[in-house]
């Protein structure tokens with residue numbers, strides 16, 4: 001969690017009044033020891049050693065060339081054209097070359113969209129676990145968040161197709177969706193939202209009429225990111241089907257028909273968005289578009305929910321990426337800018353702000369990998385992991401995406417006035433951060449999902465409680481008194497969540513209950529990870545983050561007590577310093 005000094009941009013003698021540098025030239029992998037620590041815990045050693053040079057390269061690109069491409073692509077937004085240069089009606093979207101360069105890196109060089117679906121990417125003989133894939137998602141999105149959506153939906157479309165599609169559909173479309181050859185790649189899209197409802201998917205009005213072995217779609221999709229995707233998964237109501245989500249089917253809609261002519265739908269216009277401006281989101285009219293049913297017709301919503309859930313995890317990871325980027329920026333400023341004769345990092349109040357940024361970022365990183373690991377284990381057949389995943393996914397999506405808004409705003413402020421100026425990445429980070437909590441389920445929707453559905457309907461709280469207690473049992477090097485404190489907080493958070501989930505009149509508390517689950521889970525994760533990192537390289541500092549979660553996220557406390565006491569200052573000094581700290585010293589702080 002501490003910066004590697006050799007990679008941190010420290011201006012040795014900035015001189016009074018000199019503006020701080022930004023993160024240009026930083027290697028986002030090398031500057032992030034927490035990432036390597038957590039990957040070593042979650043991945044088998046040969047796999048970690050195989051991907052490390054690729055992570056190092058992506059970390060360097062994300063802090064340099066790709067970041068510059070992202071800046072350009074954000075300023076030169078996509079444009080929708082209605083005709084080709086000969087005057088024939090042909091819709092196409094023009095992208096800045098910088099966006100194409102970002103695509104080439106993500107889809108072509110690293111193959112992030114296909115890592116968990118296709119063997120052989122980056123020379124690895126097998127498919128990658130989701131944990132490994134999201135390490136790449138995390139680094140890439142520190143440079144570019146807009147393209148993060150097409151990468152993720154292409155991955156999601158291929159997954160849906162391979163899980164539920166007929167052999168004929170798979171033979172036709174799966175290879176293109178998982179290609180890393182840019183000439184053969186066909187990107188994916190996921191069009192669900194209609195004017196009638198994004199959250200209330202059951203109210204959609206797009207209809208599907210059968211015509212032999214295919215269907216004709218009529219209606220309008222209101223938010224279509226990656227609007228010119230070649231392969232789209234969407235929901236529509238087959239003619240005669242009942243109301244609500246039970247009545248909707250899942251369809252695959254190709255952009256081009258077999259003879260190469262455009263399918264029968266039109267991009268009406270592109271959205272003028274606050275963030276993710278590099279990527280084209282459009283409104284689309286379906287005018288008899290040809291589509292193919294995927295899986296069971298009356299299970300469309302349930303099948304699509306798989307894609308939504310994997311997108312929610314991806315959103316959590318991407319919001320973590322924004323926070324990490326914001327942290328790098330804030331630290332670069334704090335270490336270089338001199339105000340009132342001191343570096344910002346030496347001022348007590350600024351140190352406290354930095355700790356807030358660090359804590360939310362590290363919580364999200366731990367929760368992202370905990371959730372990705374649950375997905376990997378669930379896919380390997382573990383029922384317990386499937387139940388855990390059911391509750392961790394909306395919990396991560398809820399809190400990490402909300403924290404990203406605040407963290408990116410706080411990092412912007414650390415840079416002062418020029419943080420607000422679009423020449424610096426901080427403004428773009430803040431704009432992008434506001435999307436995470438909206439798409440794939442707004443805050444209210446995912447909090448209700450965590451409480452009413454995951455706990456109320458599926459009883460996933462038992463899996464969460466069992467997992468957190470097992471992690472505490474499995475951290476024997478950590479003082480018992482501290483682990484007991486966390487056990488008791490875990491039980492309280494789960495009990496409160498059960499109370500909220502058990503009575504619809506308590507729905508107004510769903511957000512608070514979800515936040516509490518997130519905080520206890522991250523505090524336990526810090527202990528479990530801290531014990532392992534200490535064992536591996538003698539540094540126990542990650543455990544201190546657990547103490548901070550308890551103090552600042554799980555205690556209401558006395559508002560009139562001086563919170564910034566010596567103990568808090570000591571924790572801050574240890575976490576912002578570079579000294580390796582052993583278990584004895586950390587243990588004293590934990591149990592003080």
Ligand SMILES: Cc1cc2nc3c(=O)[nH]c(=O)nc-3n(C[C@H](O)[C@H](O)[C@H](O)COP(=O)(O)OP(=O)(O)OC[C@H]3O[C@@H](n4cnc5c(N)ncnc54)[C@H](O)[C@@H]3O)c2cc1C
Nearest residue numbers: 190191192193197198199223224225281439440441442444
């Ligand atoms: C940039 C961008 C790109 C997008 N890309 C896509 C895409 O590619 N594909 C796609 O399908 N969609 C996409 N979306 C749409 C997005 O998923 C929806 O906007 C989102 O799900 C919310 O739906 P809505 O806009 O209809 O809002 P509504 O559902 O009308 O929600 C409005 C408010 O009501 C609240 N609310 C709703 N139900 C409840 C409830 N039961 N209890 C309490 N509060 C509730 C919500 O939390 C929200 O605050 C995109 C959106 C954006 C902004």
